[in-house]
Amino acid sequence: MATELDPASRIAELRELVAHHSRLYYEQDTPELPDADFDRLQRELRDLEDAHPELAAEDSIINTVGGAPSAAFAPVEHEVKMASLDNAFDLDELRGWGERLERRLGDERSIDAYAIELKFDGLALSIRYENGELVRAATRGDGTTGEDVTHTVRTIKDIPHTLTGSPPPVVEVRGEAYMRRSTFDALNEAQEAAGLKAYVNPRNAAAGSIRQKDAAVAATRGLSFWPYQLGQVVDGPELQSHTDTFDFLTSIGFTVNDHTRKVDSLDGVVAFIEEYQNRRHDLDYEFDGVVTKVNSLAMQRELGSTARAPRWAIAYKMPPEERATRLIDIPISIGTNGSATPYALLEPVFVGGVTVTNATLHNQDQVAAKDVRPGDMVIVRRAGDVIPEVVGPVLSERDPKSVPWVFPSDCPVCARPLVRPEGEARHRCPFADCPAQVRGRIEHFAQRSAMDIEHFGERTIDLLVTEGLISDVGDVFLFDPEDLRRFEGFGDTSIENLAAALESSRTRPLGKVIFGLAIPHVGSSNGELLAKAFGSIDAVAAATVEQIAAVDGVGPIIAESVVEWFASDVGLEIVRKLHEGRVRPEAPKVSTLEPTLTGMSIVVSGGLANYGRAEAKEAILGRGGKAPGSVSKNTTALVVGNDPGASKVTKAEDLGVPILDEAQFEVLLETGELPT
Numbered sequence: 001m002a003t004e005l006d007p008a009s010r011i012a013e014l015r016e017l018v019a020h021h022s023r024l025y026y027e028q029d030t031p032e033l034p035d036a037d038f039d040r041l042q043r044e045l046r047d048l049e050d051a052h053p054e055l056a057a058e059d060s061i062i063n064t065v066g067g068a069p070s071a072a073f074a075p076v077e078h079e080v081k082m083a084s085l086d087n088a089f090d091l092d093e094l095r096g097w098g099e100r101l102e103r104r105l106g107d108e109r110s111i112d113a114y115a116i117e118l119k120f121d122g123l124a125l126s127i128r129y130e131n132g133e134l135v136r137a138a139t140r141g142d143g144t145t146g147e148d149v150t151h152t153v154r155t156i157k158d159i160p161h162t163l164t165g166s167p168p169p170v171v172e173v174r175g176e177a178y179m180r181r182s183t184f185d186a187l188n189e190a191q192e193a194a195g196l197k198a199y200v201n202p203r204n205a206a207a208g209s210i211r212q213k214d215a216a217v218a219a220t221r222g223l224s225f226w227p228y229q230l231g232q233v234v235d236g237p238e239l240q241s242h243t244d245t246f247d248f249l250t251s252i253g254f255t256v257n258d259h260t261r262k263v264d265s266l267d268g269v270v271a272f273i274e275e276y277q278n279r280r281h282d283l284d285y286e287f288d289g290v291v292t293k294v295n296s297l298a299m300q301r302e303l304g305s306t307a308r309a310p311r312w313a314i315a316y317k318m319p320p321e322e323r324a325t326r327l328i329d330i331p332i333s334i335g336t337n338g339s340a341t342p343y344a345l346l347e348p349v350f351v352g353g354v355t356v357t358n359a360t361l362h363n364q365d366q367v368a369a370k371d372v373r374p375g376d377m378v379i380v381r382r383a384g385d386v387i388p389e390v391v392g393p394v395l396s397e398r399d400p401k402s403v404p405w406v407f408p409s410d411c412p413v414c415a416r417p418l419v420r421p422e423g424e425a426r427h428r429c430p431f432a433d434c435p436a437q438v439r440g441r442i443e444h445f446a447q448r449s450a451m452d453i454e455h456f457g458e459r460t461i462d463l464l465v466t467e468g469l470i471s472d473v474g475d476v477f478l479f480d481p482e483d484l485r486r487f488e489g490f491g492d493t494s495i496e497n498l499a500a501a502l503e504s505s506r507t508r509p510l511g512k513v514i515f516g517l518a519i520p521h522v523g524s525s526n527g528e529l530l531a532k533a534f535g536s537i538d539a540v541a542a543a544t545v546e547q548i549a550a551v552d553g554v555g556p557i558i559a560e561s562v563v564e565w566f567a568s569d570v571g572l573e574i575v576r577k578l579h580e581g582r583v584r585p586e587a588p589k590v591s592t593l594e595p596t597l598t599g600m601s602i603v604v605s606g607g608l609a610n611y612g613r614a615e616a617k618e619a620i621l622g623r624g625g626k627a628p629g630s631v632s633k634n635t636t637a638l639v640v641g642n643d644p645g646a647s648k649v650t651k652a653e654d655l656g657v658p659i660l661d662e663a664q665f666e667v668l669l670e671t672g673e674l675p676t
């Protein structure tokens, strides 16, 4: 248990947890923890570091903002740091913040006005205008260096390309890009109709859309933007207050959010919070809190900032919402790999802005720990819009005759016994021919990131499996689409479409095909690695554990799993059927370059004359090197072109990493030698 650890171990553990969830949240746009739980971890870490200054570290994750910028986008150094905000989780903490500020200001002065606004749930942007023209837009990144997303930001209608009024020569407008709920619902409908994965929430959809390589895709997403701060301003007007900032933003052509208020005390802030708590779902966009800022800019300057956040602002986080509803039943769902997961089937309940009808209960032990029973009234919580959770039963309303729930002994799909392997938390259906698993594997095979078979959705797969027309992924290219004609909903067009889709999937890239086979432990990146290393399915199938484990990035567990799969009856049969079904995967391009950079890690910053950003990266990867986006102690060399990132250069100097110009880079590419 966490609380039993000594502070040093708990701090170490928390730093790891926070780092992991920060990566998922900020860099990959795929959080797996509800926001409130993520906040709680960060809070615990901050409190522990505060309580044990001897264990605190300046470079602790808690003093960083957001995530590392992705190497997929050009880095942008922020002229003025993009800070984060400190949080208050209840009204006492909010009042505590106000009192600290008053103490800091001393007896003579006190805060006469606070500006309040909503805390929008989206992605922070800094948009730079020079002489009134939009020149660059960047994400927050780690607060110092963001990602250049000018191309996608230009597609946002709320963001002017040319400012109106009399803009100063340089002005950076900061605010939140977000997706309206209505836009989000429409996007997800379209995703589902196209057989694609739905986005978890509008925040992720917005972040994912901004961080698209292709501006045309972002343009279809209908993003919106609320401005709320200024970054660098050169020769701007004399602004006295945050309210002036909003007027200025309006004067240069931005629309500011109108759910704002200027109040003279924290009582006014509390009243605003109480009002908006109840209006959380009335607006067409999500907000997860309320931001209060000291209105006077002079006072803001005087109060200053900590390493992470300004002292003059605080975000009050709205608590996760909880509602009671009836637990109708605890059914079991069977996953692609046979895992048997209990979930709560609920009477529909509106919580956290959506109607919830089911929630995972994870496994037998979790159900036992919560002791929820079919028929109970239960509390459902939905925080941060990730996944709804059953908190526990309302014991006072329990039927006295109810008995604890027992994990069913048989698979609900194939009716054969479930097992719970020794030492594991999960039950499994051990029969690979269980229709639930067959369907799951075929859906996995057909999905976009694998064989990408269009017009081959859940319904068609379910029908084909139920009717016995296909029984494994090998049959996907062997059955005759004409056989579907006798079923309702299948006519000339749908059959032709499916046949054409199957034909074009026969030549999918090899890595995608390998990933599609659902070999245990082989995800899409391992699929690519195997494809690159072996070049054909038959070559992978013939490889030994040692040969596979020798591939850079592939470990022994994966290697064993691959060999075992290809040697199994199932594997042999599937490979045979893929050949019979004329599947001809496209082999990966093999680099013809000399592997001069094996084992080296080269960072490029700034513009080079002979290489675009992507080309420089290709030149490194193609020669067996790595090309990460940031400098670390493992960096072999930093290559600098025009206008390189200042923080990278400083870091390289600090760490003693050699700094090369373009000519030296070319020598390195050619020979693998660093200049002496």
Ligand code: IVH
Pocket: 082, 083, 084, 085, 117, 118, 119, 120, 121, 122, 123, 124, 140, 176, 228, 229, 291, 310, 313, 315
């Ligand atoms: S002001 C220096 N105002 O919250 C202070 N931030 O948790 C800069 N956010 O990075 C932020 N709504 O992405 C501010 N009305 C608002 C906001 C807001 C949302 C986000 C922003 C920031 C994050 C910090």
